[in-house]
Amino acid sequence: MHAELLTIGSELTSGVTVNSNAAYLARRLAEVGIVCSRQVAVGDERAVLREAIREALGRCGLLVMTGGLGPTFDDVTLETLAEATGRPLIYHPEIAAGIRRFYTRLGRRLQRAAMRQAYVPRGATPLPNPIGTAPGVWLPLADAIVVALPGVPGEMRAIVERFVLPRLKRLGGGAAVETRTLRTAGVAELSIQAILARLRIPDAIQVGLYPHLRMVDVRLTATAPTRRQAQTALRPLETRLRRALGSAVYGSDEDTLEEIVGRLLVARRLTVGVAESCTGGQVCDRLTNVPGSSRYVRGGVVAYHNDVKRRSLGVPVETLERFGAVSAQTAARMAEGVRRLTGASVGLAITGIAGPAGGTSRKPVGLVCLGLSDGRRTRTLQRRFFGDRRSIKTQAAQTALNWLRLFLLKKNTRGNR
Amino acid sequence: MHAELLTIGSELTSGVTVNSNAAYLARRLAEVGIVCSRQVAVGDERAVLREAIREALGRCGLLVMTGGLGPTFDDVTLETLAEATGRPLIYHPEIAAGIRRFYTRLGRRLQRAAMRQAYVPRGATPLPNPIGTAPGVWLPLADAIVVALPGVPGEMRAIVERFVLPRLKRLGGGAAVETRTLRTAGVAELSIQAILARLRIPDAIQVGLYPHLRMVDVRLTATAPTRRQAQTALRPLETRLRRALGSAVYGSDEDTLEEIVGRLLVARRLTVGVAESCTGGQVCDRLTNVPGSSRYVRGGVVAYHNDVKRRSLGVPVETLERFGAVSAQTAARMAEGVRRLTGASVGLAITGIAGPAGGTSRKPVGLVCLGLSDGRRTRTLQRRFFGDRRSIKTQAAQTALNWLRLFLLKKNTRGNR
Numbered sequence: 007m008h009a010e011l012l013t014i015g016s017e018l019t020s021g022v023t024v025n026s027n028a029a030y031l032a033r034r035l036a037e038v039g040i041v042c043s044r045q046v047a048v049g050d051e052r053a054v055l056r057e058a059i060r061e062a063l064g065r066c067g068l069l070v071m072t073g074g075l076g077p078t079f080d081d082v083t084l085e086t087l088a089e090a091t092g093r094p095l096i097y098h099p100e101i102a103a104g105i106r107r108f109y110t111r112l113g114r115r116l117q118r119a120a121m122r123q124a125y126v127p128r129g130a131t132p133l134p135n136p137i138g139t140a141p142g143v144w145l146p147l148a149d150a151i152v153v154a155l156p157g158v159p160g161e162m163r164a165i166v167e168r169f170v171l172p173r174l175k176r177l178g179g180g181a182a183v184e185t186r187t188l189r190t191a192g193v194a195e196l197s198i199q200a201i202l203a204r205l206r207i208p209d210a211i212q213v214g215l216y217p218h219l220r221m222v223d224v225r226l227t228a229t230a231p232t233r234r235q236a237q238t239a240l241r242p243l244e245t246r247l248r249r250a251l252g253s254a255v256y257g258s259d260e261d262t263l264e265e266i267v268g269r270l271l272v273a274r275r276l277t278v279g280v281a282e283s284c285t286g287g288q289v290c291d292r293l294t295n296v297p298g299s300s301r302y303v304r305g306g307v308v309a310y311h312n313d314v315k316r317r318s319l320g321v322p323v324e325t326l327e328r329f330g331a332v333s334a335q336t337a338a339r340m341a342e343g344v345r346r347l348t349g350a351s352v353g354l355a356i357t358g359i360a361g362p363a364g365g366t367s368r369k370p371v372g373l374v375c376l377g378l379s380d381g382r383r384t385r386t387l388q389r390r391f392f393g394d395r396r397s398i399k400t401q402a403a404q405t406a407l408n409w410l411r412l413f414l415l416k417k418n419t420r421g422n423r
Numbered sequence: 424m425h426a427e428l429l430t431i432g433s434e435l436t437s438g439v440t441v442n443s444n445a446a447y448l449a450r451r452l453a454e455v456g457i458v459c460s461r462q463v464a465v466g467d468e469r470a471v472l473r474e475a476i477r478e479a480l481g482r483c484g485l486l487v488m489t490g491g492l493g494p495t496f497d498d499v500t501l502e503t504l505a506e507a508t509g510r511p512l513i514y515h516p517e518i519a520a521g522i523r524r525f526y527t528r529l530g531r532r533l534q535r536a537a538m539r540q541a542y543v544p545r546g547a548t549p550l551p552n553p554i555g556t557a558p559g560v561w562l563p564l565a566d567a568i569v570v571a572l573p574g575v576p577g578e579m580r581a582i583v584e585r586f587v588l589p590r591l592k593r594l595g596g597g598a599a600v601e602t603r604t605l606r607t608a609g610v611a612e613l614s615i616q617a618i619l620a621r622l623r624i625p626d627a628i629q630v631g632l633y634p635h636l637r638m639v640d641v642r643l644t645a646t647a648p649t650r651r652q653a654q655t656a657l658r659p660l661e662t663r664l665r666r667a668l669g670s671a672v673y674g675s676d677e678d679t680l681e682e683i684v685g686r687l688l689v690a691r692r693l694t695v696g697v698a699e700s701c702t703g704g705q706v707c708d709r710l711t712n713v714p715g716s717s718r719y720v721r722g723g724v725v726a727y728h729n730d731v732k733r734r735s736l737g738v739p740v741e742t743l744e745r746f747g748a749v750s751a752q753t754a755a756r757m758a759e760g761v762r763r764l765t766g767a768s769v770g771l772a773i774t775g776i777a778g779p780a781g782g783t784s785r786k787p788v789g790l791v792c793l794g795l796s797d798g799r800r801t802r803t804l805q806r807r808f809f810g811d812r813r814s815i816k817t818q819a820a821q822t823a824l825n826w827l828r829l830f831l832l833k834k835n836t837r838g839n840r
Contacts, residue, residue: 016631019459020602021449022642023633025442028464032438042436043471045464047445050631054460061478078616078632111809117613137810158634160814214439280725286711287704290725294703297779297812305731307724308697308707314722314765318735348731362714395714 007177009035009042010066012058014073014083015157016049027072027162034166036227038174039183040068050080052089059090059152067150068174073157075140077120083154084143088127091147095125101132105139133169137161144173151177184236186244188224189261191408193254195222201250210239219397220404221263224251256411263407264292264299270414271302271352278410279348280306281319281340283331284358284374288403304348309340309357319343332357334375334386341377342384352413353379356406360398374402378413385413424594426452426459427483429475431490431500432574433466444489444579451583455591456599457485458646467497469506476507476569484567485591490574492557494536500571501560505544508564512542518549522556550586554578559586568594601653603661604642606678608825610671612639618667627656636814637821638680641668670832673825680824681709681716687831688719688769695827696765697723698736698757700748701775701791705820721765726757726774736760749774751792751803758794759801769830770796773823777815791819795830802830 011031017023025047032042046062048054055074062069074083088095102124109116123140126132133142135156142165143154153170155162190198195217202224207213210230216223226243230236248255257266271278280290280303290306293299309315312326321339329335337355345353358374365371376387387409391401428448434440442464449459463479465471472491479486491500505512519541526533540557543549550559552573559582560571570587572579607615612634619641624630627647633640643660647653665672674683688695697707697720707723710716726732729743738756746752754772762770775791782788793804804826808818 016629016644017633017642018446019449019462020453020644021446021451021459022602022604024446025462029435029438029441032436034438036437042438043466043468044475045436045442045462047462049460051460058461076634077613080631113807114611117617119613119616137814160810216439279731282704285708286716286720287699287707287723287725290699290704290727291702291708291816294701294725294727294777295813295816299703300727300781303703303725303727305725305727305735306704307735308704308711308720308722310707310711310717310720310722311765314696317766318722318724318764347735348728349734360711364717396712399708399712 007040007067008065009040009068009070010062011042011045012062012069012071013045013047013157014050014055014071015047016080018047018073019049027157027159030159030163031070031072031166034171035070035174037183037185038171039229040174050074050082052082052086055082055086056090059087063090063147063150063152069150069152071152071154072162075123075142075154075156077117077122077139081122084126087143087145087152087154091127091145091152093127093129096128098124098126098132101126101141104134104141108139133165135161136164136168142169144169182231182233182236183227183229184233184240185225185227186240187259188226188244188247188251188255189221189257189263190224190251190254191221191256191263191404191411193222193251198222198224198251201247205243205246205250208239208243211243219393219401220408253412253415256408262292262296263404263411265296267293267407267411267414268296268299268302270411274414274417276351276414276417277302277304277349278352278354279304279344279350281344281353281355282306282308283310283315283340283356284360285356285399285403285406286310288399289354289356289406292403292407304350307344307347315340318347320346330369332359332369332373332375334377334388337375337377338379338384338386339377341379345379345381351380352410353377354406354410356402358398358402360395360402362395372398374398374405376406376409378409380413424457424484425482426457426485426487427479428459428462429479429486429488430462430464430574431467431472431488432464433497435464435490436466444574444576447576447580448487448489448583451588452487452591453600453602455588456650457591458600467491467499469499469503472499472503473507476504480507480564480567480569486567486569487587488569488571489579492540492559492571492573494534494539494556498539501543504560504562504569504571508544508562508569510544510546513545515541515543515549518543518558521551521558525556550582552578553581553585561586561590599648599650599653600644600646601650601657602642602644603657604640604676605661605664605668605672606638606640606674606680607668607671608638608673608680608821608828610639610668615639615641615668618664622660622663622667625656625660628660637818637825670829673828679713680821680828682713684710684824684828684831685713685716685719687828691831691834693768693831693834694719694721694766695769695771696721696761696767698761698770698772699723699725700727700732700757700773701777702773702816702820702823703727705816706771706773706823709820709824721767724761724764732757735764737763747786749776749786749790749792751794751805754792754794755796755801755803756794758796762796762798768797769827770794771823771827773819775815775819777812777819779812789815791815791822793823793826795826797830
């Protein structure tokens with residue numbers, strides 16, 4: 007089945023917002039065997055939108071629209087879709103009830119305008135929005151399906167995952183596509199490319215490399231007449247690739263590094279405390295994004311000012327004065343201090359120069375020192391990163407989490423001996 | 424002048440690459456008064472591309488294309504543009520000479536395929552590429568201009584800045600567009616709409632509302648024959664809107680809440696320390712994303728486990744036992760404790776239930792208590808948020824930062840009295 011995307015909003019056509027919804031949708035559709043042949047972005051002018059809908063419906067079997075479903079005057083998607091397809095808007099009491107519940111739960115007074123969202127084109131099925139008030143819409147026409155989704159990325163994604171992808175999978179039609187993403191940390195893209203060059207990649211499998219900061223995702227996509235055949239084609243390559251990449255693979259598909267670290271901590275019955283300077287709390291923030299993380303995250307200290315490093319983590323003044331706040335020695339004392347303070351089994355520490363100011367020729371911007379203490383031994387690690395302040399923070403956080411993961415992996419091996 | 428963008432490449436339609444070129448071009452065109460009414464992304468199939476070019480030329484006065492200008496088999500833009508406009512491709516010796524120089528400079532052997540790039544449609548002016556080998560193309564037609572640019576963002580931008588924008592400015596003709604985004608926190612989208620309904624919006628100004636978690640951006644766009652006229656049209660509405668929204672407006676255009684909080688702290692010569700439970704370090708992470716934040720962020724504590732709340736922040740056991748970890752009382756003690764521990768002038772604390780587990784009927788998931796202490800007085804605030812764990816964390820962090828901002832704003836008024 008060929009699909010087109012129609013993303014709506016003047017924030018897109020004016021360039022204020024980068025259109026990340028389109029990329030997300032194209033990727034997810036590909037995973038259920040639907041090829042997206044065209045993406046169109048238009049503003050919220052009705053005439054332009056109506057024309058764009060009609061053009062797209064003249065070409066494709068699936069039209070996915072995002073944006074313009076909200077309660078305000080510039081939300082014109084459903085009215086225009088109704089016009090373009092010659093169907094009146096029909097009031098749905100169950101959507102209205104959902105909107106009322108949403109407002110009651112928030113303890114807010116229901117705004118009359120919110121009820122605009124209870125009208126959808128005749129023949130359409132509302133797709134419940136688990137996060138906001140604007141439902142999505144599934145509208146089957148004679149020779150195409152139209153799906154309209156909210157433009158807020160979190161809401162759009164929630165509806166796609168829960169309602170749109172399962173329906174599209176059931177509809178079938180396309181060839182079966184099976185994908186597997188191996189998520190790696192700490193290995194450069196070109197090294198992975200060299201490994202791939204040595205493995206023989208079957209014709210039926212496409213390989214894509216998607217580098218992020220200090221991480222590379224390797225995505226394998228197999229296309230075959232049936233899902234089982236696609237899986238059979240994928241499996242041997244995945245096995246060989248996992249073997250070649252070793253512990254650089256931290257997880258697969260939707261796994262995050264912080265989830266994997268959390269699972270390892272739970273499996274080893276360990277807890278963690280984090281002392282952060284340059285990362286400013288990002289490591290703790292990521293660790294605590296995982297549901298259930300209160301079982302193994304004891305807490306942390308953001309030791310930005312040296313006084314805090316001294317007072318709350320007990321880093322000796324002499325260490326700070328002799329080696330500096332960004333040094334292996336300070337990182338080691340921070341790791342030991344936060345372990346003691348939080349009562350965790352493992353203390354992890356990050357100190358560095360995120361920039362743009364504060365660098366010297368001996369200690370340049372991007373220099374980061376890490377410390378890890380398990381009560382028996384304290385390890386340190388030093389790295390140099392490049393990029394702007396936020397990029398350096400993220401690379402440091404990423405490296406710290408991956409270092410903790412590798413430590414926990416070894417912990418296992420040793421325990422088994 | 425109305426423009427359309429046509430971005431070409433299967434990495435866009437497959438979603439592997441987010442289309443940041445389109446956003447960049449739309450913004451830059453708006454600055455010279457050209458409104459971009461539609462963005463289309465297609466793959467590198469000739470038939471689809473030819474149709475897309477013809478459609479766009481039937482509608483707009485300026486068509487800007489990116490991608491598909493390189494030397495490889497899947498670079499079909501100029502051939503297809505030549506077909507769609509009925510003009511043959513002509514060899515340009517000066518482009519060929521430039522390509523030869525490029526290869527010599529890099530010390531590489533000239534690839535024959537590279538010479539494909541020396542052919543451009545008859546009537547077109549090549550636009551030199553200061554970074555790569557593929558030149559851009561400026562093609563004036565009877566009733567439209569076509570600009571074709573490489574898809575590599577750096578090359579595309581270099582050609583746009585040096586050659587395309589100056590030419591478009593000289594052509595004039597287009598109206599000037601001036602935009603202003605007012606960024607608000609703590610006010611619902613529908614309340615802002617109600618305020619907008621009371622203000623009279625001039626016809627020449629478009630208003631768009633862009634909600635995020637606990638924030639709404641209000642964007643005003645004025646179109647007028649000259650930039651000065653557009654500014655003049657915008658200013659009175661901006662003033663009235665700022666007055667109506669009051670302190671809900673935390674900044675404009677590219678400002679972030681954490682930057683504004685930072686500026687207020689610097690202006691008042693104050694420092695901050697943050698005690699975070701449910702937000703897990705996110706408030707500190709955001710505050711320290713701002714360059715120079717080490718001047719006013721003393722540090723913080725992520726007090727996940729109650730032991731850490733007690734030991735490092737000095738929250739009394741009785742408070743934790745009697746009122747619970749998520750209570751105004753605990754939030755107050757946390758704020759006071761972190762202020763003391765970090766030696767900051769202001770202590771900010773966040774404790775809550777991010778979920779999905781841990782809620783009770785009296786203290787449901789999403790309940791968040793905030794504390795703020797300036798050494799003279801300790802304030803508390805309680806809120807209930809909805810959504811998943813990450814959304815609740817973000818709403819809590821957002822609310823805490825905005826509350827700190829409002830506190831700092833008042834601090835000023837009092838000082839002036």
